Every structure is written in C-alpha cells, then in structure tokens.
C-alpha cells in the first residue's frame with residue numbers, strides 16, 4: 001500500500017454567502033486508498049467533495065479561503081488549468097446520470113473531447129473502460145442501446161466507466177449506491193474495492209456498514225467540521241471522540 | 254366519505270368542467286365559422302393567383318408568399334439571437350444587477366403591445382436605418398417582438414437539462430462551451446425549437462408590427478429582394494374586411510382560413526416535435 005498523500009486540504013473554509021458551510025478543514029487523502037466521509041445530513045460532505053474538483057465554481061455565492069492541493073498543485077490558484085485538472089478528478093453522483101446517448105457514446109464522450117484517437121483506438125478505450133467496471137461482457141453486443149435502458153446498477157457502472165475513459169487519478173463518489181438495491185450495492189462496493197488498486201477514491205455515504213466495508217480511512221463530519229479522522233478500523237471500533245462513537249452506534253443522525 | 258362531501262366534490266368537478274368548456278367553446282366557434290364560410294373560397298386558383306378586380310376576385314398568392322418570407326426572415330434574425338441570449342443568461346450570466354435588469358426588460362418586452370413594436374420598427378428600421386418599408390424592416394420588427402418569448406422558452410428548455418449533466422461534462426474535462434455544445438444544447442433543442450415555432454406562429458398572424466414596416470396594400474408582383482415591400486395575410490385580411498366594399502365574404506373568410514391553417518400547421522409541427530422527444534423521455 002502506497003502512503004503518498006495525493007490530496008492535501010489545508011485550513012479550507014467555504015461560505016455560501018454568509019453561511020459558513022466548511023470550517024477550517026484539514027485533511028490528507030492517501031493515494032490509492034478509499035477515504036469515506038460520514039456524518040449527518042447537511043454537515044458539508046458533498047460541499048467538500050465538490051470543492052475537491054472545483055465544482056463549486058458553478059455556484060455564484062460560494063467564497064473560499066484556505067487551499068486544497070492535488071498532486072502538490074494548489075487547485076484554487078489562478079494559474080491552474082481547470083480543464084486538465086478536472087479530468088484528473090472525476091465525480092460519480094448519487095443518482096446515476098448517463099447522458100441520453102448510447103452506451104458507447106457515453107463512454108466515448110470524454111476521449112472524443114481530449115484525444116485524437118483513431119476509430120480503433122477509441123473502441124479499445126471504450127472496451128477497456130467497460131471491462132474495468134465489469135460491464136463489457138454484458139453489454140458488448142448492445143453498445144448501441146440507449147444508456148437509459150440499462151438497470152440502475154448498470155447505469156452507475158457506466159457512469160464510472162465514462163470517468164475512467166479519461167484516465168483520472170481520483171474518483172469522488174457522492175453516495176454512489178443510495179439509489180441501488182442491496183444486491184447491486186454489494187456488487188458496486190466490490191467494484192470500488194477493485195478500483196482502489198488503480199485510483200484514489202473518496203466516498204460519501206450514509207451507510208455506516210458500507211463505510212466500514214469499503215474504506216481504509218474514515219472522516220466523521222459534524223456541522224462543517226472534521227470531528228475525527230483515522231483508519232476505518234479504529235474509527236469503527238475505538239473512536240477517540242465521544243460524538244463519533246454516538247454517531248456510529250446510531251444514537252444520533 | 255359523507256354524502257355531503259360527495260356532493261361538494263361533484264359540484265366542484267362540474268364547475269371545473271364548465272370553466273374548461275368556456276375556454277374551448279370560443280375556439281370551436283371561431284374555427285367553425287371560418288371553416289364554414291371560408292371553405293367555399295378555397296381553390297387552387299385562390300392559393301396560386303394574384304388578386305384581381307380591386308381584390309374582389311383572383312387569389313391571395315402574394316400575401317401567402319409575403320407571410321412565408323416574413324416568418325422565415327423573423328426566424329433568421331430571432332432564432333440565433335434568442336438562443337445565444339438564452340444560453341448566455343442560463344449558462345454564463347452571474348446573478349447580479351445587470352442580469353436582473355435584463356430579466357425585467359425581457360418580462361416587460363413581452364408585455365409591450367404589438368403596435369408599439371410597429372412604431373418602433375418604423376422609427377428605427379424604416380426611417381433611421383433607411384431600410385424603407387421592406388421585408389427586412391418587417392422581419393426585424395417581428396423578430397424583436399418575438400425575442401422575449403423565444404428567450405423565455407429557450408431558458409426554460411435549458412433549465413430542464415439536469416445540472417449533473419453539466420457537472421459530469423465539466424468533470425470529464427470539457428470546457429464550458431464544449432459542455433453547452435455537446436450536452437446542454439442537444440438535450441434542450443426540442444424545447445427551444447418548439448418555443449420558437451410557437452413564437453413565430455404568433456408573429457405570422459400579427460398585423461400591427463408589419464403595418465408601417467413592410468405590408469403593402471396591393472402589390473401583385475412578388476418581392477424581389479429583402480428591401481422590397483410585400484403583401485402579408487393578416488394585413489391583407491384587414492384590408493379586405495375594411496377597405497373593399499361589396500366583396501364576397503368567401504374571399505375574406507377564405508383568407509382567414511388560409512392564415513389560420515398556416516398557424517395551425519406551425520403549432521402542430523411544434524406539438525409533434527415536443528411529443529416525439531417526450532416519448533423518448535430523456536431522463
């Protein structure tokens with residue numbers, strides 16, 4: 001297991017207008033591991049996740065202080081090339097959101113934007129991405145069907161494949177299983193464990209068991225602050241803070 | 254449910270039905286009257302020939318052609334400007350005072366009476382820019398009148414595209430423009446087109462904006478250039494109804510019928526486009 005830190009969050013604050021949504025967050029996220037973010041609704045997990053790939057830029061009222069570094073590059077610096085940076089940090093959403101295009105076109109979307117590929121190379125890339133999420137064998141004969149005709153699980157896998165096709169380093173997942181049934185959830189969790197061999201994963205989840213199953217490191221958030229962060233095993237067995245224990249044992253949240 | 258509640262329910266239902274019928278009845282009556290009186294006037298000759306004998310005989314071909322030109326001209330000007338403005342407002346504009354002023358302007362423009370647009374077009378295009386009464390002046394006037402509706406409809410269409418589509422596209426490293434071009438527009442174009450067609454069909458039937466800017470009282474020759482005047486159905490209908498004594502009613506009603514049919518066809522096209530895309534239920 002590598003221990004290199006890929007994402008470093010330094011005294012990061014975020015305001016929606018006057019509302020102080022993230023308070024002095026300091027976090028380190030190690031490469032090729034799964035970091036889980038847990039905490040009650042509204043504590044800022046999604047906000048932090050969206051800060052890591054600068055999606056909050058789309059919201060006019062957001063102000064930030066502090067810095068986030070990805071690969072030692074300060075991502076809120078003016079000189080940053082936003083386009084190539086965002087490619088490096090992909091995002092998976094709560095509800096699967098494939099484009100209303102064919103399976104193939106969904107995966108080919110990113111490569112078509114960035115890479116001058118021949119037809120064959122593009123096809124290879126699509127195949128590789130679909131193989132990485134275990135969809136290839138199911139869908140190789142139906143690449144032309146609309147992605148919207150897939151099951152929820154397949155759609156979510158497709159959304160992951162769509163990201164993998166642009167070779168990101170980090171995958172941000174905001175409650176990626178919350179729209180899936182328990183069996184599908186289990187299979188997607190397996191996928192996440194596989195993916196961590198090649199990618200750094202940050203996952204937000206409301207499902208304690210899921211955090212315990214998939215993550216190496218867990219951060220507990222409360223009201224915009226990191227209450228506790230540590231190895232998942234420790235957080236779930238011997239948390240050092242009382243609040244964390246209360247939340248995990250379900251007395252709260 | 255008590256019998257009393259049941260009765261209330263029935264009465265309420267009846268009232269609602271009645272109100273709905275009140276909306277439908279005038280539409281049916283108008284259509285019926287126009288069709289009944291106008292169908293006799295419709296003939297190949299009527300559709301393809303120029304008016305004769307002081308418009309008491311012959312056809313309305315120049316007016317049909319004129320209206321088609323005006324609709325196309327309006328579309329040419331209003332569609333690109335409308336779409337680009339809507340894209341700017343939904344995708345780029347920050348929520349600041351300028352945007353709010355623009356919003357208010359659009360809402361108010363939509364409420365300006367059409368004769369005011371006509372006078373504005375006269376002042377700006379015909380006189381100041383020296384286009385004269387011409388197809389270009391009339392189209393521009395109609396375009397300005399249609400813009401608020403087109404912009405509003407396009408913004409609504411753009412807003413139906415899920416925000417997460419934009420975010421995914423950006424997260425895949427697309428630029429904002431690539432996102433608009435490859436994700437936002439393809440997923441909203443049906444709404445934009447539908448709204449535009451409805452706005453154009455409205456423009457096709459307007460008299461006041463073309464009165465001073467393009468419409469010719471009587472011009473049997475077809476227009477040769479953008480700077481020519483032309484006849485147009487709504488104005489021709491107005492002329493037939495008020496300026497030509499002893500005219501046979503089937504000519505007036507026939508003209509009205511042709512105008513209504515043109516507008517109806519445009520609306521049907523809009524509905525077909527919309528239901529076609531709805532069936533494909535995008536997300």
Ligand SMILES: Nc1ncnc2c1ncn2[C@@H]1O[C@H](COP(=O)(O)OP(=O)(O)OP(=O)(O)O)[C@@H](O)[C@H]1O
Nearest residue numbers: 016019021040041042043044045046047048059061
């Ligand atoms: N665009 C916004 N404008 C203003 N406030 C916002 C905005 N988005 C989120 N907030 C507020 O910021 C706080 C954190 O929201 P966030 O969505 O990050 O919480 P979360 O931890 O992801 O919650 P959940 O578990 O429900 O997804 C909430 O109080 C929310 O109301």
Ligand SMILES: [Mg+2]
Nearest residue numbers: 045046047174
């Ligand atoms: Mg959230």
